[in-house]
Every structure is written in C-alpha cells, then in structure tokens.
Amino acid sequence: MSTPIGNLEDITLRALRILKEADIIAAEDTRHSRTLLAHYEISTRLVSYHAFNEHQRTAELIGQILDGAKVAVISDAGTPGIADPGFLLVREGWKNGIVPEIIPGVSALTFAAVASGLPIDRFAFYGFLPVKSGRRGTVLAKVVNEDKTVVIYESPHRLGKLIKELAERLDGSTPVAIVREATKLHEEIIRGGIAEVAEAVAERSWKGECVVVVSPHETIGDHATEQEPDQD
DSSP states (O other): OOBOSSOTTOSOHHHHHHHHHOSEEEESOHHHHHHHHHHTTOOOEEEEOOTTTHHHHHHHHHHHHHTTOOEEEEOSSBOTTSSSTTHHHHHHHHHTTOOOOOOOOOOHHHHHHHHTTSOOSSEEEEEEOOSSHHHHHHHHHHHHTOSSEEEEEEOTTTHHHHHHHHHHHSOTTOEEEEEESTTSTTOEEEEEEHHHHHHHTTTOOOOSOEEEEEOTTOOOOSOOOEEOOOOO
16 A cells, blocks of 8 residues: 655555554554554554565565455555565455555656656656666666656665766757655755756755656757755
C-alpha cells in the first residue's frame, strides 16, 4: 500500500484502516515506518521486507497469508513495487491463488510527472539508472531517443552527473524538471532548458530525494530557468 513520501497527512483513510486491521506489516525499513505508525497510533507488528531479504521473506509472508494472516506491505515512502520491494510478493501471491488488495496513494513518480509541467499523456519510467558506466551509457542512449517524456529517479550524490550527461546528449533547449523533496518542508522544483539548468546547478551539492523529468522530443526555446526558493 502507498504511504506518504514526506508529508504524513498524505495517506488515505483506507490505508490507515488496513494498517490497523493487519496482523503483520512488512516494511522496507521498520525504524522509518515506526514514525508513521506512531503518528497514527498504530501498533501492528512490524517485520522487515527489503531488497536484501525479499526472496526469503516473500516465501514466509506467503505462508502466513495462506495460514490466514492479514499482511500489509509498505516501503519507506510511496508505492511498493515502484523502485521499491513489492513486485515479487504480488507476483508470488497471484501464483498461490492470493488476490492482492492494492491500496493506491501518493507516489514520487506521479507527483514529479505532474509537477514537471511536461507532456504526460504518455511517459516512460526508468527508475534508478545503472551506476556502472557501460550499462548506464546504454540506458542513457535509450532515454535521449525516447519519443515521450521520461521520469528518472536519482541519488542526490549522482544527480549532478545525470544532469551533465543529459546536457551532453540533448539539444540545449530540451525541457527538463528537477523535483526535489516532494511534499516535504524544502520541496523545490527547477525547470528550464537542459543547458541552462545544467549551468545553473553545475556546482550545487544536492540533498534529499530527487526525480528528473525530461522530454527528449520537445524544445522550449530560450527562457529563464524557473526555480522555487531553496530553503536549505
């Protein structure tokens, strides 16, 4: 089920009910999730469910569900299965005759796609790009040749590199948006042509969760970069 990506009020009444009724909550980071659960006075038992134990824990959770337990799955923030653990459990659930109940809600993907102001009648989600140069270069080649808007997740430690890589491969007037810390206190959206954005953030040290949205097939002409105030 979807959980807030920042603002703790961004959760549905249905999600809160399910979390309270569950016998077990499988969470990507139990320490992180306790903050959300404590805020809403939810005391359901937590177990870890992350990239390093996903295969083993999936089998355990499927067994518990088949035995009658109600299991809820949450990631650190947003929607499980979207660049977070969750897909494997849903797939194995279907294989075992378990119909998953999906609780929709907030996602950094949809937030950034809408906030970018770029065409999203069709878009491609690339998640986190590979780190190793060979595979990364191959994926970037696909990105710059897309005929639709592209959404990319990136670590703040590699965000500057990604913007530079895109600027080197795209026309300078290609529109791009950087969405940082969505729904949080220091939410920030930077928009403009890739060349001017790359120049504006060239020396910047990034913090927080970042999403890049770019439309390789679009051009916006020369105009000033639009930027919301940075409160850091």
